[in-house]
Amino acid sequence: MSLLDIKGLTVEFRGDEGHQEVVRDVSFSVPENKSVALVGESGSGKTVISKAIMGILPAKSHITSGQILFRDNRRNGKLIDIAKLPPAGPAMRAMRGDQIAMIFQEPMVSLSPLHTIGDQISEGARLHRLVGRREALELTKDMLRLVHFPDPERAIRAYPFELSGGLRQRALIAMALICRPSLLIADEPTTALDVTIQAEILKLIKEVQSELNMTLLMITHDFGVVTNMADEVVVVYNGEIMEKGSVEDLFLTPQHPYLKALLNAVPSLSMEPEERLVPIRPIKPRTHQTDGHPHHAVNAHEFRGTTLVELDKVCKTFMFKKLRGKKRKSITTALDNVSLTVRRGECLGIVGESGSGKTTAALAMLRAFPLTDGKIFYATEDGPRDIQGFSDKELFKFRERAQIIFQDPFSSLNPRRTLNEILMEPLVIHQIGDNHSKAARIRELTDLVGLSQRYLRRYPHSFSGGQRQRIGIARALALNPEFLICDEPTSALDVSVQAQILNLLKDLKDELGLTYVFVSHNLAVVDYISDRVAVMCKGKVVELGPTRNIIDNPIHPYTRALLKAVPEPSLDHKLDFSSLDGAATSDPMQWPAPYRMGYSTVPYLVEIETDHWVCAPGMDAMHDTVGLGGSHI
The missing domain is CATH 3.40.50.300 (P-loop containing nucleotide triphosphate hydrolases)
Known part of the structure; x- marks a missing residue:
């Protein structure tokens, strides 16, 4: 009935x-x-x-x-x-x-x-x-x-x-x-x-x-x-x-x-490494360079695999006034001794729950705020430099090399500016090119992300969510950067548009030699686009390694819990609701030894297999728990 x-x-x-x-x-x-x-x-x-x-x-x-x-x-x-x-x-x-x-x-x-x-x-x-x-x-x-x-x-x-x-x-x-x-x-x-x-x-x-x-x-x-x-x-x-x-x-x-x-168009954890999503309306980027613009990414292929960004024991705490009792303050630790490297030409995925510190870690790489402790090195022509020590002039030039694609494609665009004005703004601020070359660059950017030049007079409200996200990508690429932070760029998009954007980002990375840090809570998306993955919980990196190693052989209990909670678009891999324990997932005190013991100390990453690292207090404990011999460490 x-x-x-x-x-x-x-x-x-x-x-x-x-x-x-x-x-x-x-x-x-x-x-x-x-x-x-x-x-x-x-x-x-x-x-x-x-x-x-x-x-x-x-x-x-x-x-x-x-x-x-x-x-x-x-x-x-x-x-x-x-x-x-x-x-x-x-x-x-x-x-x-x-x-x-x-x-x-x-x-x-x-x-x-x-x-x-x-x-x-x-x-x-x-x-x-x-x-x-x-x-x-x-x-x-x-x-x-x-x-x-x-x-x-x-x-x-x-x-x-x-x-x-x-x-x-x-x-x-x-x-x-x-x-x-x-x-x-x-x-x-x-x-x-x-x-x-x-x-x-x-x-x-x-x-x-x-x-x-x-x-x-x-x-x-x-x-x-x-x-x-x-x-x-x-x-x-x-x-x-x-x-x-x-x-x-x-x-x-x-x-x-x-x-x-x-x-x-739906990404899944069971996809083959070379398998590609098929969007309903595919976008084919047309990449070409214009004289008069910086070419930070042009020679990136020559240095592929070398270190571009390095986080060394980075800490960040935020202090808040409590609403009840204004004299009292609370301190939140967003990053706790985080050490990471981002290699040229790769996409490093950062995954974790809300509050895990993944977006804070990504924004720290852009010097969006001062650090509480630690250093972040960026590879320049003069060798690695701590971005915290950049002068105002050096920081201004750094903004040309490192850009961000924001999560919300609507609120990140000025509703009072046309597409032409939005794409023109970075070129005006950095005083790049004359009027003729600026106009040419804007036409290139619209071609690059598959938007028609007929849209240049339109305002953000007249675009769909996928088109607005493409505008955000075009704006981030306006200065020809070599390094892009992608902060949950597909979380607000449906599957067909998500496939469009993911394929576009992959194509742009390969053709322009870009380096990505891709922040997401969607493990299937990270699996599709990332070369390596860093798993974060409570401000610490708990597991780090090549994407397929993390997906196929998760070691840390937090990583295993994340993967267990992914709803697969398959009738053969339904969620086991009876085994889900949300309270214990992100509570380090409920993790088994040695992970629980290691969490209260300075993070100690152990190499379980080639380039696959897990946060644990010491090698001996890891041997006992994981059952790996010394040759794997």
């Missing part, structure tokens, strides 16, 4: 530029107590369908035809056509949040920064259960315990900014479940979360679904999530359904070319 039946749904957006159908003749069912995944690229209409079910479509959108039939089990299974209900009417308001609830994509934006977690979660109970504030807070505590929230008594008084991303997402889940709905809609509930936290959230949703006999409609572009969560799959493209069926049928025998193309 179906809890939800959508029949011939068509949604139209009406604006100054006319009418546009964003959902066309969509029909599918959501069986009771089952999980259905709605998958597709950004802009395919997935979220519009979910908002139509919730009755929260934007003011300029209208349901022009079709039915959204919901079975009201609290009224003897009566069928209600949501499409005919006024969105702000009493019937829809009574159903929304009570029988149909939604977990929104971005937990920080979805939670009010002005109200406590307790007040926001309890609001649903007070509206739909007609209970008082005290009873509503008790129900809130019970729900927080259900979603494994630590210390519910304290949590109800906390504000969203005091919580991590994973805890904010748990708070949203508790808010959606406070009235024990029949249907839960989860809109990209794990996007941009660490793999271990993502696995915990998925495990939590499955547990709650089973306990409350709940039906789940999950919206996602992550096929790893689909294989682990869904019973049935509906594939949407450009507002229309391309294919639907059981998860087994769609993964084992996909029929539609669009679904096959999506599956070919």
